[in-house]
């Protein structure tokens with residue numbers, strides 16, 4: 001038996017017992033006549049004591065030779081500690097060691113295994129197994145497990161079955177590039193790793209498994225952005241015989257359950273907002289509604305007053321920054337510079353201060369009267385003491401730019417409180433999205449999403465206006481889930497492929513299996529997928545998903561620990577028919 005107890009378990013009630021512990025050496029304090037060792041495992045830390053009087057000289061010698069992170073096993077008696085440590089759950093006791101077994105020595109770790117470590121990010125990634133020994137990382141992994149268990153329990157109780165779907169498949173078009181795997185046995189042919197189990201979960205519905213879920217890895221070969229992982233985990237779900245309302249209810253239930261069980265937060269019914277409204281009020285399809293600062297549209301009030309810049313613009317919008325009327329010229333200039341950076345790309349900002357005496361002072365006083373400016377204040381919801389910031393330009397760009405500014409200022413003003421949870425549904429997403437590069441419409445969600453029946457007619461005339469039965473679940477400015485009601489008949493699906501620019505032949509080649517299945521009694525169905533890594537991170541109160549993944553990739557998509565991706569040797573390449581011909 002390697003251990004009778006864990007290092008986090010023993011209390012005063014066990015004083016006098018003989019125990020066996022095993023773990024890693026966290027710390028050694030050698031006072032010459034007495035040596036204390038903190039022994040650590042996943043469960044905690046227990047203090048060991050070796051001393052000249054009570055410990056045999058052999059064992060004392062062993063203790064003297066110990067280094068950090070050595071793995072040892074000890075037997076001994078639980079005794080009361082002379083100086084107790086109320087900070088430690090095991091702080092009332094220590095183990096007087098009588099037997100010692102060195103299980104494995106360790107090199108000196110390249111960074112300290114402490115809550116606050118001296119190791120930089122890359123170094124910790126390279127030695128991730130050491131990083132995992134640190135409390136913050138260990139606790140995040142335990143937290144992830146807890147969230148996963150709550151998801152599994154809740155959905156199982158609701159009658160969902162977890163079904164695995166294959167990883168070696170044919171490409172699923174969800175907007176990203178596929179990772180591909182060459183087939184050794186089929187020369188020149190490739191599997192693709194799933195971007196999500198989308199088509200398989202739909203086929204499970206055809207198969208009659210009317211409530212499916214899976215906590216599943218997905219793979220997308222996208223250009224890397226901060227905090228994106230090429231492989232990530234979804235809680236993937238699908239239901240048959242449902243309408244949008246049913247899906248929203250079930251998964252609102254799951255989210256409420258998680259907030260309650262994990263965070264102790266009770267939330268009322270989630271507000272719902274159409275995509276159009278979200279864009280209009282927040283310039284963002286995943287609005288953070290923990291704070292206000294909603295956009296006010298100022299075209300009527302700001303145009304035709306001789307200010308040329310605004311007269312030429314498609315949209316003029318503003319926000320009220322709470323309590324910021326006192327910003328200095330320098331602070332405002334810094335904001336203007338901030339929006340002009342290439343990442344945001346705005347031309348500038350117009351400002352108006354709503355002074356304590358009720359007057360307004362703006363950067364465009366030449367063109368606007370007090371009355372005009374009061375109109376602005378009213379429209380953007382500014383109160384005395386607020387700063388009004390206004391931008392103009394073409395509709396979509398300006399909304400996105402002002403949204404970035406809104407989020408930046410909210411963060412700066414401390415309005416994004418991680419302890420507050422503000423979920424909402426964004427519904428009625430557009431079905432299609434115009435892609436400038438390819439000069440074509442793409443499916444905004446994916447090609448299996450059903451258009452709203454009342455909008456189908458518009459497909460021929462104004463495709464951009466067609467709304468989909470598609471929805472996102474948004475939490476604190478993050479999209480944590482998204483899904484749709486699916487097309488379940490062959491004709492509509494064929495029509496969609498046609499609109500998306502697939503020839504008959506291409507559609508058959510790529511999705512023949514799905515179209516065939518639709519001919520054998522496919523039930524109406526729909527579903528949703530949650531980004532599990534992000535959900536865990538938000539519930540955990542942090543925004544980096546990497547902190548919640550045991551073995552994450554770095555920002556360049558590399559695993560620096562195992563050094564992947566890597567070259568293959570010639571023999572392997574040849575076997576895979578990948579030999580580069582020179």
Ligand code: ASP
Pocket residue numbers: 174195196197198237482483484527528529
């Ligand atoms: N497969 C979709 C996604 O990964 C989710 C869904 O439509 O259920 O975003």
